[in-house]
Amino acid sequence: MTVSAIVGAAGLKPTLAAIMAGKDVGLANKETLVMAGRIVMDAVAAQGVRMLPVDSEHSAIFQALQAGRREDVKKIILTASGGPFRGKTPEQLQRVTMEDALNHPKWKMGRKISIDSATLMNKGLEVIEAKWLFGTPVDDIEVLVHPQSIVHSLVEFQDGSVIAQLGIPDMRIPITYALSYPERLALPLPSLNLAECARLDFYQPDRRSFPALDLAFDALRSGGVQPAVLNAANEIAVEAFLQDRIDFTSIVDIVSSTMDRMQGGSEENLEDILEADVEARRRASVLSGLAVRR
Ligand SMILES: NC(=O)C1=CN([C@@H]2O[C@H](COP(=O)(O)OP(=O)(O)OC[C@H]3O[C@@H](n4cnc5c(N)ncnc54)[C@H](OP(=O)(O)O)[C@@H]3O)[C@@H](O)[C@H]2O)C=CC1
Ligand SMILES: CC(=O)[C@@H](O)[C@H](O)COP(=O)(O)O
Ligand SMILES: [Mn+2]
Numbered sequence: 001m002t003v004s005a006i007v008g009a010a011g012l013k014p015t016l017a018a019i020m021a022g023k024d025v026g027l028a029n030k031e032t033l034v035m036a037g038r039i040v041m042d043a044v045a046a047q048g049v050r051m052l053p054v055d056s057e058h059s060a061i062f063q064a065l066q067a068g069r070r071e072d073v074k075k076i077i078l079t080a081s082g083g084p085f086r087g088k089t090p091e092q093l094q095r096v097t098m099e100d101a102l103n104h105p106k107w108k109m110g111r112k113i114s115i116d117s118a119t120l121m122n123k124g125l126e127v128i129e130a131k132w133l134f135g136t137p138v139d140d141i142e143v144l145v146h147p148q149s150i151v152h153s154l155v156e157f158q159d160g161s162v163i164a165q166l167g168i169p170d171m172r173i174p175i176t177y178a179l180s181y182p183e184r185l186a187l188p189l190p191s192l193n194l195a196e197c198a199r200l201d202f203y204q205p206d207r208r209s210f211p212a213l214d215l216a217f218d219a220l221r222s223g224g225v226q227p228a229v230l231n232a233a234n235e236i237a238v239e240a241f242l243q244d245r246i247d248f249t250s251i252v253d254i255v256s257s258t259m260d261r262m263q264g265g266s267e268e269n270l271e272d273i274l275e276a277d278v279e280a281r282r283r284a285s286v287l288s289g290l291a292v293r294r
Contacts, residue, residue, distance in 0.1 A: 001179065003054070004029040007112050008235050009277055012036055016270075019043045019051075026178035028054040030129040031235075035228040036273050037132030051133065052178040057126055058133055059174035060152035060165035065134065067155070067163040076136050077154040077162075079146040080123040080205060081106045086147060090209050094294055096248045098241065106149040106169045115238045119251055120205065124216020125234075128227050131220060138220050143213060145203040150192065168192050212252045215259065224264045225276035232280035233258035240288040250291040258284045 002018035003026040004011055011029030016036075018025055020043060027033070032040055044051045053059045057078045065073070084103050085093060101118040102111060109117070116122035127141050152174075154164040167173050168189060176185050207214055212234075219230040237254040240246045246254070258280050267273050 001026055001052075003175075003178075004032060005054070007031075007110055009035060009231060012040075016040060016043060019047050019049055022047055022049060024050040024052065026052050026054050026175070027058075027133075028175075030055055030125050031231055033129045033132040034125050034231045035277065036267065036270060037128065037227070038267060039270055039273070041132050041135075052181055053129075053133055054171075054175055054178045055126060055129065056169070056171065056174045057153040058130060059177055061130060061134060061155060063165045063177070064153070064155035064163040067161075068157045070135075072158045073136070073140070074156045074158050075140040075142055076130060076134065077142045077144055077156065078123060078126055078130060079144055079149070079151055079153050079202075080120065081117065081149045082145040082147050082203075082205075083117040083120060083122075085118055085209070086145065086206075088209060090249070093209060094247060094249050098244060098248075101241075101248055105147070107171070111242055112235070112238055115241060115251070116234070118248070119212045120210035121212035121216065121234055121252070121255070123205070124213045124219075125231070127213075127216055128220050138217065143205050145205050146201065148197060148200055150197055150200055166192060166194075212255065215252065215256055219259065222264060223267070225267045225273055226259065226262070226264055228267065228273045228276050229259055229262045229280040230255060232277040233284035236281050236284035237288060240291075246288055246291040247294055250288075254284050254287045254291065257287055 001024040004015040005028040008031050012032045012035050015032045053062050061076050102114050104114050104117055123143050149169040151164050151166050154162050156162045205213055219226040233255040237251040241251050261283055
């Protein structure tokens with residue numbers, strides 16, 4: 001098996017190369033499926049290899065799906081921690097710092113995904129990842145904020161049964177499951193203590209404070225190269241934020257403006273996707289240079 005765990009668009013070509021070499025893939029690099037989900041999943045089918053999710057929510061869905069038949073799935077529900085800025089208004093978000101944004105409440109992760117979690121773009125990317133991994137129609141994918149990060153995601157079946165995967169928030173669990181599937185290896189981790197958790201909360205996402213989520217749904221519904229455009233613009237804007245060149249709220253503004261300025265187009269060929277990626281990066285870089293600091 002090849003584990004695809006580098007960050008960003010740079011993960012796409014090596015992941016495809018592993019598939020074409022006949023390797024099963026453990027996928028952490030969600031950007032691969034955001035950019036080129038159809039091409040990648042077609043290659044997985046053609047090569048007869050397995051794509052096993054490492055991302056915690058997708059590992060949870062993959063496990064929950066084993067409780068029933070695909071045709072009996074009603075919807076999948078991705079949970080989101082809400083990130084470090086859960087509960088903040090758009091006005092309050094204009095004053096947050098890079099240090100605050102990198103301070104994820106539940107997971108210790110790389111800088112890019114930590115910022116994506118703070119904007120909720122991470123959940124948007126995960127919606128697109130779920131569509132391709134599980135072949136779920138976009139209208140059957142929901143997002144629920146769950147601040148405790150204990151319920152890693154859920155699947156609702158036609159009969160009303162909802163199957164969830166729970167566990168302490170520790171990436172060793174989904175990583176090991178991808179590596180050992182279908183076996184489950186013993187891990188030296190504490191058991192989940194539900195009595196200690198006491199409560200598990202769920203909320204609708206705040207789409208006004210965190211418009212990145214709807215940008216990702218829009219990109220998925222538009223189809224073609226639009227998810228690759230979303231991803232490329234986001235990578236440029238996140239990097240500009242991490243270099244202290246733009247404000248936090250400019251990240252999503254830049255992604256939105258870049259999407260508006262691009263023509264769309266079919267994503268049948270990898271070349272078309274890579275061209276859209278380059279053009280979106282160019283436009284997002286210009287917009288980053290123009291963004292006014294508050
Ligand atoms: N961290 C987590 O808990 C989770 C992460 N993911 C996903 O996994 C991926 C990695 O995230 P994370 O580990 O947090 O990120 P990190 O920033 O911690 O690590 C990224 C890694 O990618 C490598 N890398 C970056 N660009 C290139 C390149 N062009 N060629 C080769 N290697 C490169 C880096 O190498 P170097 O250090 O040499 O620069 C580094 O080892 C992301 O797609 C993320 O969304 C998904 C779920 C959970
Ligand atoms: C650990 C993992 O899978 C991350 O992708 C995590 O989901 C980030 O948390 P958010 O729910 O805050 O985006
Ligand atoms: Mn995740």
